[in-house]
Amino acid sequence: MKFLRNFIDKIKPGFQEGGKLYMFHSFFDAIETFLYVPDTVTGPRGAHIRDAMDMKRTMMMVIIALVPSLLFGMWNVGHWHFLAFGEDADFWQTFWFGFLKVLPIIVVSYVVGLGIEIIFAQSRKHEVNEGYFVTGFLIPLIVPVDTPLWMLAIAIAFAVVLGKEVFGGTGMNILNPALTVRAFLFFAYPGWMSGDSVWIEGMTKNAGMLVDGFSGATPLAEAAAGNVANLPSIMDMLIGIVPGSIGETSVIAIFAGAIILLWTGVGSWKIMLSMFAGGLLMGLTLNLFAVNPYMELPAWEHLLLGGFAFGAVFMATDPVTATQTEKGKWIYGFLTGLLAILIRVLNPAYPEGVMLAILFMNVFAPLIDHYVVEANIKKRLKRAQTKG
């Protein structure tokens, strides 16, 4: 890999101030620090912790953790397409079909998002932040496969500019950018984000060629409609062989990602655990007051439905928009889980409550942190006073 280093060093002067290609310096810097650990180090004075695990490596860990979900999602896209149109395909054909369908979404996600990031970084004269690498990877996983690409592009532009850059870029955003994309799509083009056909590739366009009696409804939609008997088997939901957003279906793949996140210490186990606990508690509470089949659904089954697992592992744990204090993480996760199931079951207008619950709690995260810190100050003050 020596030649790569040499090559970068050779072209570097052109991108520095005064060089010919200075206008692309943000872009160059992004690539260089992506490939190599930056050579800028903290000074010899002061007690700094030095760690090779900078923001770029942290973000890479999240991407690696997302890979199982993505790969499974690709296969699942192909699987449901061939099932819906009654064609036979072997494993590789299925995967390849899904790969070709998901790839444009990933490309659009990165080109639009990174393009805007680079423009802003350039005009503000700071380096491109790596925050978008994860966001750009998350977006394809949380949209239906049939989403038109131009809608996706508009939603990404909206989310990156109004959800992130106006607040000051990576690290300053209040809302999770990937979920902002989804929320934009959900409110702007509701027909493409819910219903029975958008989850299956090609089903909206070629509805006439479907296999007789095929329904593309997600388990969540079936449950919301009260057809609890139509729910797929628990095994299918665990493995993820159900229609849904590209990366959200497979609980097992998400679980594999969760292990990577927890093992590397990137994701917070407190948020994940408390979110599942909150969801479970809300499910049990609803069981107590059940008046329809959806409310009678066993609480633990809720955690397998829709995007709950994906939201808990990858969305709620976003270090920027979640709470920072340790106690705050418990509260934040718990309330997110609680609200997710509450919105999902009791509000028929919003079939998937996880997205809205996380965005809602994102807004409240700074408040939770504030009160946790205040409470701690009070506690210590009281202790100091009683002693003195």
Place this chain on the structure above:
Amino acid sequence: MSSDPLFSSKNLKVLTSPLNEDNPITVQVLGICSALAITAKLEPAIVMTFSVLAVLSVSNVVISLLRSYIPPRIRIIVQLTVIAAMVILVDQVLKAFAYEVSKQLSVYVGLIITNCIIMGRLEAFAMTNKPWPAFLDGVGNAAGYGIILVIVAFFRELLGAGTLFGYPVIEKIGLYNIGYENNGLMILPPMALMLVGIIIWIQRKRKPELIED
């Protein structure tokens, strides 16, 4: 008593500054509520602009004429009486001559009474200035308010409903045939807030002196 010419540079400033650097919505941040409520379509936005124009300019003149006779302790009540009288007049005129729009605007015509721009201008300008500058101030502020309303309504109607003044622009261009769809978020009130935010952003970018600390 000094007598300025009718359009002296000072008076002209009173008229034009609310259009940009002293805009009631983007700089004084007044009258946001109605900007959210009636900007989903262009027509009500323009009717609203003219209603506010009528109410604000006339009340400004009336209060300016009365300014030496209003006891300071009850000035708010006097101002409200004048505004309320004007709003009722406007409301009745709309009901008589533009019933459909009046129905669309529903309570928001009546709510002009509580539009902060009007109270704000009466209090800040008409109480201390002569009738002619007060009139110009009223027209200027209503126009500044109207500009923002029309810009926001233009984008919301075009992108949200695909029409302009009810004329199906998008359909005529043929964008629907190539898969374009209207943006439902534009119709929802939060989008008006975001558009106003974007306008404020662009304005501050062009005029950095407006940025507060």
